[in-house]
Amino acid sequence: MAEFHLEMKVNGKPIVLDVDPGLRLLDVLRDILHLTGTKEGCGEGECGACSVILNGKLVDSCLVLAPQANGQEVITIEGIAQNGELDSLQKAFLEAGAVQCGYCTPGMILAAKVLLDHNSTPSRLEISKSISGNICRCTGYTKIIQAVEIAASRIATKEGADHA
Amino acid sequence: MLDCKLYFQPESLTVALDLLAKAEKRLLPLAGGTDIVPAMSKNKLNVAGLVDLSKIQELHQIKIEGNEISLGSLCTFQEIETSHLIRTKVPLLADAAGLVGSPQIRNAGTVGGNIANASPAADTVTALIALDADVRLRSTAYARTMSLKELLCGAGKTRILPQEIITEITFKILQPGSKGGFIKLGRRKALAIARMNMALIFSVTEGRINFARVGLGAVGPNPCRSNALENTLIGQEPSDSLVEDFVMEAEREVARMLGSRPSAAYKCEAVKGIARDILSSLFSSSEMVVE
Ligand code: FES
Ligand code: FES
Numbered sequence: 001m002a003e004f005h006l007e008m009k010v011n012g013k014p015i016v017l018d019v020d021p022g023l024r025l026l027d028v029l030r031d032i033l034h035l036t037g038t039k040e041g042c043g044e045g046e047c048g049a050c051s052v053i054l055n056g057k058l059v060d061s062c063l064v065l066a067p068q069a070n071g072q073e074v075i076t077i078e079g080i081a082q083n084g085e086l087d088s089l090q091k092a093f094l095e096a097g098a099v100q101c102g103y104c105t106p107g108m109i110l111a112a113k114v115l116l117d118h119n120s121t122p123s124r125l126e127i128s129k130s131i132s133g134n135i136c137r138c139t140g141y142t143k144i145i146q147a148v149e150i151a152a153s154r155i156a157t158k159e160g161a162d163h164a
Numbered sequence: 165m166l167d168c169k170l171y172f173q174p175e176s177l178t179v180a181l182d183l184l185a186k187a188e189k190r191l192l193p194l195a196g197g198t199d200i201v202p203a204m205s206k207n208k209l210n211v212a213g214l215v216d217l218s219k220i221q222e223l224h225q226i227k228i229e230g231n232e233i234s235l236g237s238l239c240t241f242q243e244i245e246t247s248h249l250i251r252t253k254v255p256l257l258a259d260a261a262g263l264v265g266s267p268q269i270r271n272a273g274t275v276g277g278n279i280a281n282a283s284p285a286a287d288t289v290t291a292l293i294a295l296d297a298d299v300r301l302r303s304t305a306y307a308r309t310m311s312l313k314e315l316l317c318g319a320g321k322t323r324i325l326p327q328e329i330i331t332e333i334t335f336k337i338l339q340p341g342s343k344g345g346f347i348k349l350g351r352r353k354a355l356a357i358a359r360m361n362m363a364l365i366f367s368v369t370e371g372r373i374n375f376a377r378v379g380l381g382a383v384g385p386n387p388c389r390s391n392a393l394e395n396t397l398i399g400q401e402p403s404d405s406l407v408e409d410f411v412m413e414a415e416r417e418v419a420r421m422l423g424s425r426p427s428a429a430y431k432c433e434a435v436k437g438i439a440r441d442i443l444s445s446l447f448s449s450s451e452m453v454v455e
Pocket of ligand 2: 099135
């Protein structure tokens with residue numbers, strides 16, 4: 001079997017690997033790079049537990065072959081804390097009680113992050129839409145939506161302060 | 165892990181076509197991967213290897229050429245949904261793309277892949293059937309164009325040859341002032357029986373509908389036009405009673421198409437709901453008008 005020479009950036013770090021081209025991006029992240037925050041639920045694009053940000057867009061890493069990420073930039077849940085400080089979404093999820101078993105949480109937070117990166121004052125509908133590809137079996141979603149609202153309002157206040 | 169013995173990632177169409185032409189065993193073009201990757205994990209696809217098209221820039225464009233719109237086969241659903249050109253000139257296609265799967269699937273899945281996989285329920289395919297789209301195919305030796313309708317020949321089956329790649333999907337620009345919409349039932353694969361979709365385009369002159377096209381998906385093996393439903397509309401004045409005629413005909417059409425299949429009872433009933441919703445909302449709203 002011919003290995004594939006894969007070069008990508010993961011959470012800001014350049015990664016160079018020779019991999020079996022049949023590996024999914026999910027497998028490379030979890031089993032080779034040991035970034036186990038990305039979860040596998042259904043393995044077929046239904047649950048969003050494996051969501052990562054690929055070149056600024058949310059994708060299911062169980063549906064992406066590792067070579068497809070060649071030359072691209074990947075962000076996983078491990079990559080969003082800055083200098084040891086949790087991202088405002090991570091903090092808000094904890095405060096709002098939006099994490100129960102936690103299996104869906106990494107995917108949910110990354111989905112919300114893509115939303116807030118483009119739109120820091122989202123409506124409830126926009127929040128629901130942004131997490132519509134992510135299934136949560138525990139929370140009933142209400143607290144997840146609240147958490148995203150909390151994070152959004154903090155970002156808006158902070159942006160306001162920066163502009164003042 | 166998937167069994168993928170050969171993997172190529174060409175940066176130009178010429179190289180990709182060359183790989184397909186010279187392959188000794190069957191190579192499959194890979195677009196977004198949202199259908200192929202899970203099918204391979206379940207060992208449902210038997211191929212010797214993949215030709216990844218994602219790095220071929222020329223397949224990513226959306227443009228107007230004369231009186232036609234051309235979509236590069238590698239355009240993702242998200243690119244189609246958010247394209248200004250598509251939103252203004254073909255709002256029903258933007259809507260269909262926006263209703264595919266989940267945000268994650270829309271960011272990765274492509275219109276060309278959707279066609280090549282020939283899923284009975286493919287949303288953008290139903291819209292493109294209503295738009296009477298053509299598919300442009302290339303091989304090393306030639307280029308050819310086939311209507312989308314002719315290209316699809318059964319669930320999961322197409323007339324694309326092993327050495328060919330879909331490069332573009334084209335269709336005529338709609339007349340300004342015409343209206344179009346797309347509606348679907350059932351989003352998740354797990355609810356396969358509930359999947360059904362309809363695309364509708366019509367225009368009105370002097371108070372009467374003079375042009376109508378209806379696409380129906382997840383009723384037959386591939387999305388298809390329904391002449392019976394189109395004929396119900398043509399020559400008529402938009403009205404509540406026309407909506408009811410259309411609803412009755414939709415039920416009859418689905419009954420004809422499904423015969424005694426187990427899903428028939430459910431789908432005959434369900435199509436009435438989507439037919440009523442789409443036509444009455446297009447009659448009453450000022451949205452979804454082609455600019
Ligand atoms: S594990 Fe990828 S979508 Fe469920
Ligand atoms: S917290 Fe358990 S699945 Fe969401």
